[in-house]
Amino acid sequence: MLSLFKPQLRAEMTALRQIERMGFRAADVRDIVLTHLDFQQAGGLDDFPRARVHLLMNERDHAFAQKTWLDRQRYRPQQWSTRNRWVVYDPEAGGEPWMGLQSVRALVGLPPEILILPLAGHTRGHAGVAVHGLTGWHLHAGDAFHDPRELNTKPRNRLGLRMLQSFMAVDGRARADNTRRLRELHRHHPDITIFCSHDAASFERLSGRAADTLPDAVAWSARDPYAEKIVRRPMEAAPSGPLGVPGLEVTEHESDALDFEPVPFRRDDTAHPRQ
Ligand SMILES: [Zn+2]
Numbered sequence: 001m002l003s004l005f006k007p008q009l010r011a012e013m014t015a016l017r018q019i020e021r022m023g024f025r026a027a028d029v030r031d032i033v034l035t036h037l038d039f040q041q042a043g044g045l046d047d048f049p050r051a052r053v054h055l056l057m058n059e060r061d062h063a064f065a066q067k068t069w070l071d072r073q074r075y076r077p078q079q080w081s082t083r084n085r086w087v088v089y090d091p092e093a094g095g096e097p098w099m100g101l102q103s104v105r106a107l108v109g110l111p112p113e114i115l116i117l118p119l120a121g122h123t124r125g126h127a128g129v130a131v132h133g134l135t136g137w138h139l140h141a142g143d144a145f146h147d148p149r150e151l152n153t154k155p156r157n158r159l160g161l162r163m164l165q166s167f168m169a170v171d172g173r174a175r176a177d178n179t180r181r182l183r184e185l186h187r188h189h190p191d192i193t194i195f196c197s198h199d200a201a202s203f204e205r206l207s208g209r210a211a212d213t214l215p216d217a218v219a220w221s222a223r224d225p226y227a228e229k230i231v232r233r234p235m236e237a238a239p240s241g242p243l244g245v246p247g248l249e250v251t252e253h254e255s256d257a258l259d260f261e262p263v264p265f266r267r268d269d270t271a272h273p274r275q
Pocket residue numbers: 036038122143
């Protein structure tokens with residue numbers, strides 16, 4: 001299945017190496033908001049052992065259950081060493097309307113400019129992630145669609161992507177319903193930037209660089225990446241404990257004291273070798 005997606009397998013292209021290139025460290029990544037647990041999306045989680053991972057409850061439960069052949073191909077338990085730091089949300093248990101979409105949730109310990117919303121179909125607990133930044137709302141729709149032209153008034157989709165989409169979708173009707181909702185969202189709120197995971201053209205337009213190139217390296221001496229997000233404190237006033245970085249405190253994480261329990265997971269993955 002890996003060969004279907006032709007991923008870049010160069011170490012310097014991993015999220016960790018790119019973040020380091022921009023002057024940060026793995027430990028600076030405190031929160032990861034995940035659209036779903038397919039192995040392409042979850043592959044880098046273990047590189048950020050201090051991050052809380054936010055995702056929908058359904059997604060975690062279906063990934064753990066490994067009920068179907070497709071689930072066993074797409075979900076890789078060996079990528080889940082941080083599962084005791086996953087924070088899950090049940091859209092059935094609450095949420096609010098947002099721009100015409102339902103069951104939208106703010107995230108524990110994060111500002112209200114970051115939201116998670118259910119977009120099931122590709123997987124049972126697939127989510128979109130909305131972020132309000134300097135240029136307005138951006139909605140990362142994950143694998144809810146694969147061809148951005150699906151959001152056009154007259155939707156289009158390349159044949160190959162259409163086949164891949166229906167092969168990978170666990171619920172074709174839910175996927176189609178959610179694509180229709182995203183199309184409506186785009187029609188009523190064209191100012192919201194909606195993009196998906198596997199669309200290099202959108203990535204290049206939004207990031208300003210080619211998809212197969214690295215971000216500009218940031219020299220520590222030229223720009224201190226902590227200046228904007230970290231409050232420096234004298235060493236003696238620094239919080240101690242496993243999550244504290246001596247002398248530093250991340251301003252947006254005043255309360256990092258979530259109660260994490262070990263999450264058992266027993267399936268023997270050797271019964272389902274990689275393709
Ligand atoms: Zn996927």
